[in-house]
Amino acid sequence: MKEIRLFHRRFNFSSKPAERVKCEHSLAHSLRISPPTAAKKSKQLEWNHELLEKNVIWTNGQQSSLKEWSEEQRLELLYEIAPSPKKANQAKLQTQLRQYRKKVKTAVDSELKKGNQAAAQFLQAVLDMDKYVPYSRIDAFAKLTMQRKKQRIKMLETYLNAHNQLCQKPPANNLYVQEGLFKIPHQWGVGTDVISLEEYVSFTSQFLMEYFPDYEVKAVIGHDDERSVDVKTGAHAHYYLSGRNNQTGKYDLRKTQIKVVNEYIKRTAPDTKLLPDDGKLTRKLSQKFGRYFQKMLFDYANQHLFVDKGLVAKLAPESERRSEKRRDMNREASLPKLERSHNYHTHQLDLTQGKIKLAEKKRVYLLDENEKTEQQLSQLIDDTALVEVQLNQLQVERDTMQLELSDLKAESSRLTILTQSLTQTVVPKLVDIFKKVVLAINAKDRGVLKKQSEYLSSVLNSVLDLPPGLSDKIVNEVALLKAPEAVAPNNDHTVTDHPNK
Incomplete structure (x- = not known):
């Protein structure tokens, strides 16, 4: 489970004129409209106008997009929730x-x-x-x-x-309406891809109706526009809880909340001294009340919101709660958002400053990479020139080989034609010559020398049509056949074979 922090703060508004104006301004901020009373400063930097359509509102058990509400409807809701001005009479x-x-x-x-x-x-x-x-x-x-x-x-x-x-107007000092805020701070990295804005709003209304069923939840408004377009964190919910008990008509929410916290203390820390139920708390007791209220909320959130998300909310350690940053946040809690050191505008400035630092680092990196690239480019140019020289040489060799190949093809073609010609003309003549040579040899064997001479003369005439080299060799062989024969007498009168037979 990933450990996170959950930020929750409550603001109590009475019917006093100054607090009524504060309540109206807070409601106007939540409803994204101009306050009915003049504001000291422009509020244009409190949210991102490109993301206004992301906001949602829960009233009377129904959740809808805030953009569906006209400005007149939002102003009417503001007057319904905020303390009414004091009657003239x-x-x-x-x-x-x-x-x-x-x-x-x-x-x-x-x-x-x-x-x-x-x-x-x-x-x-x-x-x-x-x-x-x-x-x-x-x-x-x-x-x-x-x-x-x-x-x-x-x-x-x-x-x-x-x-x-x-009777409908509470005493001026009584809590008339309570505003609360639920938010997971940006640094914990829990975006709307993990917990949607609708889940924030549903959880908030569920928590209030679970612990304070006799007090009307006037509205829960979810904001997801206090961030950059490329950021997913920062979603949060504002709630407005009536201070009037529906059963008794009394404005006693503070006493009821103390009673609820005391019940929580009894269940979880039975040895801890309870808070006085008359609502009169010293500063130290108020801090104790706030701490146990936070614990009660964290337990509920862990059980109903975070457990399925792999998250667990824990109270900040004492060192963190006592840090200078936390003390500054507590001091600024009552200031208008635009006057706080941590608001949408300053968060955007922090993000921009972070982007500037990142861009500077990237610039240094790119300059270094550029220098390396220039060196590599120079080397590539040299390598390219060398390759071009080698390529030219190879192209010359290729052209030479292509010429040789062309010559070889021509010679091969010539030889093919010659072979075909020889096959068609020389071979028949050779066959005829060989026949006559055989006949001449046979005539010699029979002692018919005249016939032999005729055959050999015909052979010599035929070889004139043959290629010179071939005809010369045949002539030489024929000459050997015509040489004087050595005849050896024998008893059966047979003729001795020619030594070249």
């Missing part, structure tokens, strides 16, 4: 609510003394309600027995008017 309503709450309490006591139990219990039930009270309750109240009914009904109407307008 809020102070007046608060005074009215305080005054009429006191009047209702007095009315409860008065009705009890008069024995109007139903009216007293009705008014007390209204006082005990934190949520919105339907105005139809006034009609139900009017049917009850009570003193000075018209005054009591008017009192209840005025109280409900102030109560219903203010």
Whole structure:
């Protein structure tokens, strides 16, 4: 398993005007729109406009491409999530609510003394309600027995008017909405080819609904445009979690998160002292809360996101958490992204600087290779010249051999023709000559010398048509046949053979 770091940070926004503006600006950044309040600086360097279509958004259990949302729809979502501006008459309503709450309490006591139990219990039930009270309750109240009914009904109407307008607004100091960020930093090399942006977003919503089911996940927005086109790392998810408990209507997310972390501590570190559940944490206790929240998140991520990817997220060691770089990051966490030392723009600058260094190294390498290539080229030129000389010599030899071959072919052709001619003319004559020589020898053997002489004379006439060399040899042989014969007498009168027979 490859060990990595998972970066998670939470930002709590209350209804105070300054924090409301911060929340609006953060939402505008996440939604890739201009904030409704004027920004100090241009935000054009916070993301890569070529990759805007990569971003996704999750709302109401549905995930879609952010580009499908019009700017008006995004702005409407921003106003839905961010704390509402303070009402113009809020102070007046608060005074009215305080005054009429006191009047209702007095009315409860008065009705009890008069024995109007139903009216007293009705008014007390209204006082005990934190949520919105339907105005139809006034009609139900009017049917009850009570003193000075018209005054009591008017009192209840005025109280409900102030109560219903203010009950939806949390106390200014309470956590109204929480923004969170999930990201695997670039240096760990985990790109969207390993964990897709859609998986980041799904995991984030799953984690929040698992641990904080009573708090509405307003939106999860996935970004994959804070990088270069040729880079795959840097994808991350922002979430916006309502601080209001759906069951009680109270804005108590912080207390609930402390409670959830305490439950985690009980399961994983039973000997560790729990955090105070009243939400009042010192700086040291806040650090402890953050550390165990991170551990809880890492355990969940390892089980539901990383295990199938061959990854395991671990908390940074103490030395890394206390490093100067980490302290700088913590100090800058509350600053706008463009003012931080580590943001999309500075990351792009770092990448560009790295490319420049790489290009410089490549340039030095190429210059060295160029010098080597020039030397090799010079050697190749010399070798080429030598080969050209050798080639010229070989071409001369080839031409000479081709001429000789041509002559040989001509001679071969001539000899072939000559052979054919000899075969057609000389051979028949030789056959005729050999026949006559044989006849001459036979005539000699029979003692018919005159006939022998005739045959040999005919042979000498025939050899005149033969090639000189051949005719001379035949003439010499014929001359031997004509030489005087040595005759030796014997008893049976036979003729002695010629020595050349």
